[in-house]
Amino acid sequence: MELSSTAYVILGFVRGEPRSGYEIKAAVDNSTRFFWAASYGQIYPELKRLAGVGLVEPIDASTGDRKRTRYAITADGEAELKDWLRRPPETTEMREEGLLKLFFSGALKPAEAVETLRSMRRMRLDLVERLRAMELHKEVIEDPYPPMVLRMGIEFNEWFADWCERMESELLAPATEKGSS
Numbered sequence: 001m002e003l004s005s006t007a008y009v010i011l012g013f014v015r016g017e018p019r020s021g022y023e024i025k026a027a028v029d030n031s032t033r034f035f036w037a038a039s040y041g042q043i044y045p046e047l048k049r050l051a052g053v054g055l056v057e058p059i060d061a062s063t064g065d066r067k068r069t070r071y072a073i074t075a076d077g078e079a080e081l082k083d084w085l086r087r088p089p090e091t092t093e094m095r096e097e098g099l100l101k102l103f104f105s106g107a108l109k110p111a112e113a114v115e116t117l118r119s120m121r122r123m124r125l126d127l128v129e130r131l132r133a134m135e136l137h138k139e140v141i142e143d144p145y146p147p148m149v150l151r152m153g154i155e156f157n158e159w160f161a162d163w164c165e166r167m168e169s170e171l172l173a174p175a176t177e178k179g180s181s
Contacts, residue, residue, distance in 0.1 A: 001063055003080070005091075006042040007050055008090045011073055011081040018059050020069040031146065034131065047071055055080055098123070101165075110171045117171070119168050121164035131157065 009032060013024050019093045021044045050056040055077035061070040073081070098120035105113035131154045135147070 018072040117168045124161040
């Protein structure tokens with residue numbers, strides 16, 4: 001059976017402790033969302049599918065009148081997650097609306113296209129601040145990999161902001177200077 005990327009996100013998050021769909025979404029939003037998002041519309045159907053094939057098991061976590069189900073990884077789910085982790089990555093997708101807009105900015109004057117670069121730069125610098133705040137408030141954990149990925153996020157977004165600034169300078173350089181380079 002072929003699993004979706006969302007299935008592996010779920011298996012990864014329930015590996016450490018049983019979680020509800022809501023808790024999985026919160027964990028995604030505070031960690032992997034910066035490089036791999038998952039919506040409620042993906043998480044809940046995938047939880048049911050994973051439970052149906054025995055990779056996770058539902059646990060009743062209701063309190064009072066509030067019905068709540070958490071999911072725990074099974075031995076088969078753990079084996080599937082480890083098998084997936086051992087395989088080489090297959091996708092390198094990046095979804096960046098700013099780059100898409102920049103790609104088609106030939107329809108605009110360079111001064112207008114620069115606004116896309118400035119906006120992307122601001123977004124990346126804001127993201128660097130948010131990631132640095134996560135870095136400062138992270139608990140001391142024995143697992144070295146989440147902090148490693150966090151550091152990559154910070155460095156990548158700093159590079160991206162710098163790239164936007166360099167491209168802005170290129171676009172705003174006088175036409176005579178561009179002809180001589």
